[in-house]
Each structure stands twice: as structure tokens, then as C-alpha cells.
Amino acid sequence: MNRIAVDRRAVRWRAGTGVARYRTGLADALARLPVAVEPIGDGGDAAARAGWCDVPRLLHGRVTATRADAGWLVPDLYRLAQRRFTVTGALTRLTLPDAPAIVHWSHPMPIEVVGAANVYAVHDLIPLTDPGLTGIRAERQRRLLDRLAEVAAQFVTVSETTATDLCRLIPHARDRVTCCYQAVDPGPRGAVPPGLVPGAYLLAIGRVESRKNIEALLRAHRHADTGLPLVIAGPDGHWRDAAARRRVEALIAAPDVIRIGWQDDATIAALIANACALLMPSLAEGFGLPVVEAMALGVPALASAGGAAAEIAGDAALLVDPHDPTALAAAVQRIATDADLRARLVAAGRRRADDLTPERFAARLAALYERLW
Structure with a gap:
């Protein structure tokens, strides 16, 4: 052998x-x-x-x-x-x-x-x-x-x-x-953290840092005014400068943002499976694992246009220019409120996840x- x-x-x-x-x-x-x-x-x-x-x-x-x-x-x-x-x-x-x-x-x-x-x-x-x-x-x-x-x-x-x-x-x-x-195999699901209502929150997963474009996402979520809280699951990461970190900390303090820090794999799977949508408008990725996990779990995803995330997602995610604040806010609002779009993305996402x-x-x-x- x-x-x-x-x-x-x-x-x-x-x-x-x-x-x-x-x-x-x-x-x-x-x-x-x-x-x-x-x-x-x-x-x-x-x-x-x-x-x-x-x-x-x-x-x-x-x-x-x-x-x-x-x-x-x-x-x-x-x-x-x-x-x-x-x-x-x-x-x-x-x-x-x-x-x-x-x-x-x-x-x-x-x-x-x-x-x-x-x-x-x-x-x-x-x-x-x-x-x-x-x-x-x-x-x-x-x-x-x-x-x-x-x-x-x-x-x-x-x-x-x-x-x-x-x-x-x-x-x-x-x-x-x-x-x-x-x-990509999300594995067994754990329990959703207390206080979260299944299907009634938007989710971002990953380190809270410049690469994940978290400041732009927080501002887009505020301007989209979807009525759904944004849950952020991940530890602190690398920042370009201290001022950007302070701005993000202030935005995270908003009442419609829930920061829950790092979670184990089973809890992450539960968070994704119960989200209204996964949001990942990052500035650079090598693969984009959370997007594919969302597809495998039947959850619509938003991802960055261009780069590895767009390659991996194909037409199975809502793609948006992560550098365009207006487009990002509109995309967040659309994926949170357009049920037909979410259904289409879920169907395409399951097919895409089958390749991985x-x-x-x-x-x-x-x-x-x-x-x-």
C-alpha cells in the first residue's frame, strides 16, 4: 500500500x-x-x-x-x-x-x-x-x-x-x-448562543481586522437599516492603524451589533445555519471558507467581487465591490429583504458546495x- x-x-x-x-x-x-x-x-x-x-x-x-x-x-x-x-x-x-x-x-x-x-x-x-x-x-x-x-x-x-x-x-x-x-464540511451543529433568534440576524465570521473589511461592513449595515442585528463572531486580528481599530470599536458598540468573539466549530455551524444571511465583503482571501460553509448549510451569502472569494462563490453568492460603500449598503439591504434572491442563492449555493x-x-x-x- x-x-x-x-x-x-x-x-x-x-x-x-x-x-x-x-x-x-x-x-x-x-x-x-x-x-x-x-x-x-x-x-x-x-x-x-x-x-x-x-x-x-x-x-x-x-x-x-x-x-x-x-x-x-x-x-x-x-x-x-x-x-x-x-x-x-x-x-x-x-x-x-x-x-x-x-x-x-x-x-x-x-x-x-x-x-x-x-x-x-x-x-x-x-x-x-x-x-x-x-x-x-x-x-x-x-x-x-x-x-x-x-x-x-x-x-x-x-x-x-x-x-x-x-x-x-x-x-x-x-x-x-x-x-x-x-x-468543506461544516460538521455537527451545536447550539445558537442565547439571545439570538433563528433567521433573524445577519452574520459575519472571522477575525475583526482590516483584511475582513469590518469597518465598511459595520457602516453598510447601519445605512442598510434592515432591522436585523449584525452578529460578529471572531477574535481580534491585525489592524493597519490604531485609529481604524478605535472606529470599529465604536461602531461595534451600537445596539444593533452583537459581538460574541471566537466560537468552536459546532457553534459556528449553528450560527451559520440559523442566520438570515452570511456577510463576507473581505478585502483579500485565499479561499473564503465561511461562504462555502453557508452554501453547504443552505444559507445565502454576500461576498466580495473579485479575487478568491468571487472565484469560489461563482454565481452562488451576491457579489459586491468591497470598496464601494454605497453598493455594499445596498447589497446588505437587498440580501436581508429580498426573499426571492435568498432562495435563488440557496439553491445555487448547494450546487456549488457539492463541488467542494x-x-x-x-x-x-x-x-x-x-x-x-
């Missing part, structure tokens, strides 16, 4: 983020394929404290994994590999005894498994295309992608938009870039792996 290694954390890493959801979808997809999956784990901080981690060796040379739980154990691998790259600019070369044919990394990690076909998932190029919208340093991201392009058997992206950006910005990788999208199921993702990965094998 063919063998594939994947990265794994001892404790779930950045639960709820796009990368974490991608990793979950990847595990589900691999379970559908006739392959043996071998996780590469790091043992967690407890393992490092126990003295299992040879820090100088990891920072300055090759490292070797040991077999553990049908996978591989390299204590503190991920944290120290990132540190090594930051300090030295070098990838960590990991030796696995009897290495599998393929290693599928869930995002661009500065690690190469010697003797395997290393596949790196790229979720977006926002640090390079829109550096003001993220706290990730553009110079480090470009340096990392340049180094990975020297060893990668393949880059897989979650959208054609990201694939195009990667080919343009890292041209020596363009013959090894494939869009496989990602699996775990089964379809597994089939795309199988085709990619077949080429590498």
Missing part, C-alpha cells in the same frame, strides 16, 4: 483557523483513499521538557524521527524548525527511516523530508499581494516560498486565484503548482498523488 506522511500537532494547533480546518479535511480525504497515513508528530512541550529534544542538532543540521503510534515522533519539531528558518534562513532536513513516498504538509513549513516527494499546501499569498492587511512579514514569506520551491515536488493551492498569484510571485515554481481546492465536498477533495488529491507516484 502506498504511504503518505502528514504533519500533526500534539495539541490541536490554532483550532478553528483555515489551516486547522484544511488539516481536518485532509485527514478525512486520506481516509477515503487506499493509502497508509503516517502522521509526523512533535511530542508537544511536555516531551521537550522531558529532555527528548536535541535543540542544537535540530537548529544546525539534519534531524531523525523515531517510530511512534504508526507515525513519526520528532519532539518540538515545528516550533524549532520555524525558529531555525527565522535565524538561519535554512530548511530543517528531516530523515525518516524508510521514508514514505509523499509528505503532504498542511501549509508552507520550513521542513523537507529527505527522500520523499514533499507537497506544500499554500492557502494565500496575502503577505505578498496585500502586505498591509496582515501581520505576517512579506520578506520572510517570500524567502520561505523561494526556499521551498527548491525542494517541493508540488505546491497545492486552495483556489486558482492563489495558484495564479504563486506562479506570478515565485516563477521558478510554476510548473509544480496545482489547485486542489479544499474539503470531502469526496471531491479526495478525488483531486488522488489524481495529484498518482502523478507523483
